[in-house]
Amino acid sequence: MQKLLKEFVPCADEVWRLQNRQDPDCKFFMSWCDEGGQLNGDGEQTTRQGTYIVTPSGKFLGSNNENNNPPRMLQLMRKALDDYKKLDKKVRLRSDDPKEIAKQINRGESQYPADGLVLRCHSRDLPREKPVAAEEWAQKALNVDYCWFKKEEALRFMPKEPVKKLEFDVPQELVTRMARFNMVDNVRGQTESYSAEAVKEATLKGTIKDIKKGIIYVTFKGAVKMEQGTRSMNLQLLGEAEWDAKKNAWGKFEIVCAGTRAGRTQFNFRERDEGPAPIGFVFVIAGDTPPDKIAPAFLWQYGWR
């Protein structure tokens, strides 16, 4: 499959936006996504989750929603590639320049803070005294989302005049962003953020441990407590970070959160596992590859313009 995949341009995207917005890429998607039949049942608002193969010009080549069925996926890919090769180049390629059309597309990724602090946040269930019965995928579940800070916000994780042993408070609005939008129970699937009113505690205290050769070594300690309806999150936070004064940027930034979650949301697959149960999160600096540059799930709640 890896070899065959080289004959395609693989991409991934969020489907709700594609089927609900009017940007050119969304209209492009809706113009062909149902040609193989709706993959998840009838209805205009029914999700179009699935795998699709299409020419750059928008000629539909195939679709399925069997991501866990490699033989079916191979079959889809082989047939689509055969059909693609049979098409005239004028039919399979666009007559316009897609780079020009990209300028009309409005999406969160355009706000990527290249000079700021981009964190990847991993989430996973932590072991518990009495394991609960769950499908294998649910036991192994893990998730990842992103947390963005603009340059001026990234600087606020440090005191203006750092000296060894200095203790300081990270501004609460920064910790609150991490809590409301990332310390959420998304381990098994899509969930909701916490409201501002749900945050009962969101503290992070920093200590300058050392300053050596232009590197400022910081440790963090804090706590987060959130309650909203029947769900809650109660976490302790510890972290280690290194500010590179020469590069004027964080060279290391890591925060570990561990504690207890309870309750569920509509799509996070906790119907039979509402807890309270242990959960953990780890924030680390994201890489520079495409998967690390997608927008945080709740970017639209940041209030950025």
Next chain:
Amino acid sequence: MRRLIPALLLMPLLFCAVSAEDLTEKNYKQIRDSILPQPEEVEWRAIGWRNTLWDGVIDAQKEDKPVLLYAMNGHPFGCV
């Protein structure tokens, strides 16, 4: 064996539940490593994914290849 070693390293955690009071400087790295993905859990990252459908269209037009789109509720790279 490659898969067994990380599993063995996690064994102590299987016998202790973690509550909000349990994260300490002593177990910090152990808990961190139990949450972070193992290499085999992020093998999908090695595929030359484009972040968006339109990034895929731009490159497919340039390379004269079909676009393979994986679309999910919540961006698949965010796994949400």
